[in-house]
Amino acid sequence: MSTNTAVTAPVTDSPNRTVPAGWQAAPYTLVFVLFFLIPLGLVLMVSFWDFNEYELIPAFTVRNYLAIFEGCSALTDHGDFCVTLSTYLSTLKFSFLVWLITLVLGFAVAYFLAFHVRSSGMQTALFVLCTVPFWTSNVIRMISWVPLLGRNGLVNQGLQGIGLIDQPIEWLLFSDFSVVLAFVHLYTMFMIVPIFNSMMRIDRSLLEAASDAGASAWQTLWNVIVPLCKTGILIGSIFVITIVMGDFVTIGVMGGQQIASVGKIIQVQTSYLQFPLAAANAVILLAVVLMIIWGLTRLVDIRKEL
Template identity: 85%
Template structure:
């Protein structure tokens, strides 16, 4: 019996391997066509030269040097160069938005997962959180203008209540309005993965912690947060990658007065400076990948999922 089964098993192994490769081939082709090929083109163009009229294929580091030209010393006012200041500004927005969305997203997900007992109510409240996504990002951003403008509802309320004598200027077209719009737009990207992780937590662990005398805060910090770290990581990756490359929100809510890397790339593209824009895109991608790499060192997503 053994002399017949062993060759049969060995012969069926290559066929199974070929079948698996055929199953993966369509996804591999889509990934290569829509991700690897465009990424390779951007990297290639970043080393090209250009002038006012044409792109000049070749290999040059001129674009990368031009981005950080003059950054070896401070300006006459004691500030950093434009490129470094813009990258730091983008990182500042990214850090602020990440922190605020994490706090709000964790709180909302915790409430839905542990304080709403009815599955039907959980679903209804979860769908309610997605209502803003039923309209476009631009419409949601513009909706803040009549609220935060100099003659908007917020300023009218503050002046009418006697809290301020004159309208507050920094409510719109400022860092505050940009961060507010980012939080409004992208908090849902933090809520969904954290909520999913919390729903997978075994409730008997919470009961065991309570029986052991742990307080609510101790249970939260020592049980719920560690078991929700996969959702926190995935949500963080979503928010960080979106904010780092966003230029529409900063342009609209910043009144075209606040710079970001995404905004610089958009401006360079509009002026047909494609190699310079590609070089900035490569640097931005490298920074985002380093941030993601640092986050994935904290949690092994493949083991947790």
């Protein structure tokens, strides 16, 4: 008599144990706190400190903010704004001009790469070509304009050589023109990249449908491509505006140290060890930039578009 016995291995329940979401986000939160919130908090704290020629005095005061806006309650005798408002208006002027020019150039370049270059290899090659200026430092790229735009530079000599001008053009260098030109040269790439990324995500069948419906190229561009690229336009705009608002090196070099900006004022104040005053200016600049970003994000809900 034989009996068949079946031996079965016990089944053990081994659920997949995952790390809680809070712990997964902890390293990123730590980096955010250490490198953003704490430095920002320190700047805000120092902006309310007092100081003299020799030391910082950790005593609460609003003297720094009052000093920044001193005399801004009314126009001067010549009808001008105070120094602070004039400096902010100048900085906003540069930001607007650079944003507008980089938007037009960045959109045109991204449009050409996305819709007129069929080969992905050629797209990559041309895109890398756009990044060539970033292979050198910003200072070198700015200085390269000096022998071109100077009084005895290549541009003036060329125009005089063909008889278009009799005297060198003075405003080509160390002027608002040269500052805007350098900004556009330096930061157009920050507009190209996000717009190009948005264009590459557009379903090409939408363009074909617009064409089949009788839309012209301009109608397709304005009614189809631009609305679908608004996320890239917004991201590029935030990059360009925030960088230009805080820049002081470009304005100092290309403006011949003669054009004021908020970033330049902060740099000068720190060089004279007026850290609380510089911190107050930095807080005000941050508030202005955040208001601009808030206004831009009201136009496009970036969280829904991404």
